[in-house]
Amino acid sequence: MDFEFSVIVESIPALLAGAKLTWIITVLGISGGMVFGILAGLGRIAGTESLGEKPHGIFMPISSLIRYISSGYVETVRGTPIIVQAMFLYFAFPMLVKAVTDIERFRIEALTAAVITIILNAGAYIAEIVRGSVVSVNKGLLEAGMSLGISRFQLIVHVIGPIAFRRMIPPLGNQFIISLKDTSLFIVIGVGELTRQGQEIMASNFRALEIWLAVAVMYLIMTTVLAMSLRHLERRMKIF
Amino acid sequence: MSSIIELKKVCKSFGNTEVLHNVDLSIQEGEVVVIIGPSGSGKSTLLRCINCLEMITSGELIVDDIRIPAEQGRIRQIRLEVGMVFQQFNLFPHMTALENVAFGPRKARKMSKAEATDIARNLLDKVGLAEFENKLPGQLSGGQQQRVAIARALAVSPKVLLFDEPTSALDPEMIGEVLDVMKSIAKDSGMTMVVVTHEMGFAAQVGNRLIFMDDGRIVEEGKPGEVMKNPHSERLKDFLGHVKHH
Numbered sequence: 001m002d003f004e005f006s007v008i009v010e011s012i013p014a015l016l017a018g019a020k021l022t023w024i025i026t027v028l029g030i031s032g033g034m035v036f037g038i039l040a041g042l043g044r045i046a047g048t049e050s051l052g053e054k055p056h057g058i059f060m061p062i063s064s065l066i067r068y069i070s071s072g073y074v075e076t077v078r079g080t081p082i083i084v085q086a087m088f089l090y091f092a093f094p095m096l097v098k099a100v101t102d103i104e105r106f107r108i109e110a111l112t113a114a115v116i117t118i119i120l121n122a123g124a125y126i127a128e129i130v131r132g133s134v135v136s137v138n139k140g141l142l143e144a145g146m147s148l149g150i151s152r153f154q155l156i157v158h159v160i161g162p163i164a165f166r167r168m169i170p171p172l173g174n175q176f177i178i179s180l181k182d183t184s185l186f187i188v189i190g191v192g193e194l195t196r197q198g199q200e201i202m203a204s205n206f207r208a209l210e211i212w213l214a215v216a217v218m219y220l221i222m223t224t225v226l227a228m229s230l231r232h233l234e235r236r237m238k239i240f
Numbered sequence: 241m242s243s244i245i246e247l248k249k250v251c252k253s254f255g256n257t258e259v260l261h262n263v264d265l266s267i268q269e270g271e272v273v274v275i276i277g278p279s280g281s282g283k284s285t286l287l288r289c290i291n292c293l294e295m296i297t298s299g300e301l302i303v304d305d306i307r308i309p310a311e312q313g314r315i316r317q318i319r320l321e322v323g324m325v326f327q328q329f330n331l332f333p334h335m336t337a338l339e340n341v342a343f344g345p346r347k348a349r350k351m352s353k354a355e356a357t358d359i360a361r362n363l364l365d366k367v368g369l370a371e372f373e374n375k376l377p378g379q380l381s382g383g384q385q386q387r388v389a390i391a392r393a394l395a396v397s398p399k400v401l402l403f404d405e406p407t408s409a410l411d412p413e414m415i416g417e418v419l420d421v422m423k424s425i426a427k428d429s430g431m432t433m434v435v436v437t438h439e440m441g442f443a444a445q446v447g448n449r450l451i452f453m454d455d456g457r458i459v460e461e462g463k464p465g466e467v468m469k470n471p472h473s474e475r476l477k478d479f480l481g482h483v484k485h486h
Contacts, residue, residue, distance in 0.1 A: 144330035144389075147291050148344035148396050149320035158347070162334050 007210040011201045018197030019218045025111070025193060026180040026222075029118025033179065036119060037126025041134070043070030044127060050135045051160070052142055052152035070127065077124035083185045086117045090189040114186040114193075122179045129171045133164040166237050173230040177223045184219075194218055244269045244400060244432055245290055250299035252285055252456075259285045261456040262299070269399070272426050272433045274443040274464060277453035278479060283436040286453070287402045290434070291324050304399060320348055323393035327405040329385040331377035337364060337388045338373035344396040356395075363391035367421050383414030387421050394425070401425070403435040415439070422446070440483055444468065452476045 047055045047063025055063050077085070090113040097106045108116075137160050145155040184195035198215035202208055245267040252260040260282045267273055275283045288294040290303060292315045301308040304321045331340050341360035345351045351359070364370050367387040377385050386406055393401055403422065407415040419442050425431050426446045437443065443450050443464045450464035454475050460467055471477045 138330070140326060140328055140330035141332060143293055144324070144326060144332075144392075145343075147293065147319055147322075147324035148392070149316045149348035150344065151316065151347075154347045158343070159332055163332075166334075 004207065004210060007205065007207045008214045011211060011214060014197050014201055015194065015214055015218060018192060018194035019222065021111075021191065022180070022183050022193040022195075022219075023222060025114050025118060025183045025186070025191070026176075028115045029183070030122050030176050030179050032115070032119035033122025033126050033175075036123025038130050040070040040073055040123060040127035041130025043067065044074065044131050045134060046070075049139065050137075051156060052146065074124045074127050077120055078128075082117060082121050082182055083188060085121060086113060086186060086189055089113045089117055110186070110189045110191045113189055114183065114191045117186075118179050118182065121182065122175060125175050125178075126172065129168050129175065130164070132171075133167040134160060136167060137163050166234075169230055169234045169237070173227055176226050176230070180223055180226060181219065242269060243267060244304055245434070246300070246302040247286075247290075248300040250289065250301055251297045252282075252289055252294060253297045259456050260289070260296075263456070263458055265451070265458065267400075267432065267434065269432055270430045271448050272435065272446050273449045273451060274447035275434065275436045275451045275453060276438065276440075276443065276479070276483075277459075281453040282456040283453050284404050287324070287404050287434060287436060290400075291322050291402055292318055293324075316348075320396055321398050322400045322402060323396060323398035324402045324404065325386070325389050325393050325406050327408050329377070329382070329389045329409070331385055331389055331392070333377050336374050336376055337369060337380065340377070340388055341392045341395045344392060348396050359395055360391070363394055364388070366394075366424075367391045368417075381414060382410045383417045386410065386414075386418045390418070390421055390425070400432040400434065403433065403437065405436050405438070407437065407439060438483055440468065440480075452479065454479075 042051070043066045045051055046066040047059065090108060090110060094107045097103055141159055141163070142152075142155055145159055146152070183191075183193050186193055187196045187199060190196070194215055198211050202211045205211075243266040245265070247263050247265040250260055250263045250265075251258060263282075263286065265286075275286065277283050285294060289296050289301065289308075292308060295309055303318050306314050306318050308315070308318070310318070331337075332343065335343060338357065338360050341363055342353075342356040345356035345359050346353065349356075361370070361373065364373050367390055369384060369387055369391070372380060372384060372388075377388070380388065390401075390406075406422070407418050410418065419439060422433070422435070422442070423446050426433055435442070435447070447464040449461060450467045451458055452460040452467065452471075452473075452475075459473050460471065460476050467476075468480060471480055
């Protein structure tokens with residue numbers, strides 16, 4: 001077997017450029033995904049006892065509507081493959097816009113499509129993580145807080161939020177790593193991320209062993225950084 | 241003396257199950273009322289209705305001159321005046337003992353951090369936990385946690401304290417320390433207290449009135465000593481027999 005270490009060394013600049021793009025898509029994607037996830041996760045339990053008292057009057061239909069919208073989003077995204085979502089956004093969505101409106105040359109940059117796909121996709125899974133964690137917080141804490149005369153909003157911010165957040169960290173770590181690896185699928189819409197860079201170098205020198213080994217190690221380094229920072233956060237927020 | 245809690249023909253149902261049935265009760269300021277009764281008799285539900293954690297189905301409930309049901313703002317007003325101590329303590333697990341006690345004054349009474357901390361220190365001292373102020377609930381024993389919970393309820397300076405089986409989740413050797421704190425509150429501050437408990441000794445010593453509930457109704461009430469000595473109903477005789485055996 002001939003293993004040329006120099007092949008790896010030569011390909012490092014291109015691979016690093018790809019890794020950088022992978023990292024950017026991931027960080028933007030999971031940041032936006034957190035926003036979507038928290039909104040949709042809380043949305044799915046809007047007006048239920050997990051967030052305090054049941055609403056009455058006008059707030060009842062409003063909270064039902066919020067629950068339906070949030071659930072619709074989560075189920076749609078979870079129910080379709082991410083690669084289909086990426087292709088839909090990049091290829092199909094502009095056509096849809098063209099058909100519905102008069103905008104002729106509407107298109108989405110591949111990188112933008114990639115980031116949006118991760119945001120929407122991670123957001124749906126994070127929503128379930130948020131919902132599960134909030135629902136798991138002992139209802140007695142909310143009652144204790146309410147019996148002190150503290151507002152529901154204050155209790156969500158200072159009691160439910162921090163406790164639920166601690167419980168979210170392990171599953172969030174999972175989701176962040178999954179989202180990072182999902183960026184490799186954007187090879188199909190031509191985003192020059194790490195996998196795509198590897199593929200292109202491989203196509204020119206046919207050194208599959210060296211290149212895919214280097215690519216794998218780079219993914220491993222990035223996922224390890226993610227996992228370790230979350231472990232660090234988890235340790236810092238440990239409660240007895 | 242004026243009554244601070246007034247219930248007239250209060251009913252409470254969960255679905256088709258009626259938990260409280262035509263309950264009439266009037267509690268005066270400064271009174272210590274002890275409620276006993278078998279499990280499922282509606283004692284806890286009664287407390288939870290007074291604190292608006294449950295809404296009554298029908299009847300009249302007036303707490304501190306506010307008629308319930310009321311809008312959110314008024315309900316928060318009631319809760320400021322009516323504190324509650326729970327069977328499971330329900331301390332905020334991510335806050336130290338001091339932060340737990342200071343949280344109410346800060347967020348509900350809108351005090352400054354310094355003021356709230358001052359109040360919290362005083363109260364922790366009062367319940368004998370001054371040196372534990374920086375401990376998290378998980379680092380405290382059950383009895384200590386319940387004493388912190390009592391301090392927390394006192395911190396918003398309510399007029400009434402409701403105790404929902406405050407010693408039922410405790411190991412036997414820790415019951416005394418919690419009851420002692422409750423006794424001193426009753427004696428020193430003249431606080432109005434409604435206590436659901438099985439501690440007959442406490443009822444006899446501290447209670448002004450003993451109420452026996454069964455099946456969602458108030459079956460008997462009166463001076464604790466007399467009620468315990470001369471129970472009229474078969475159900476209370478039976479219940480007291482069971483309690484005394486423990």
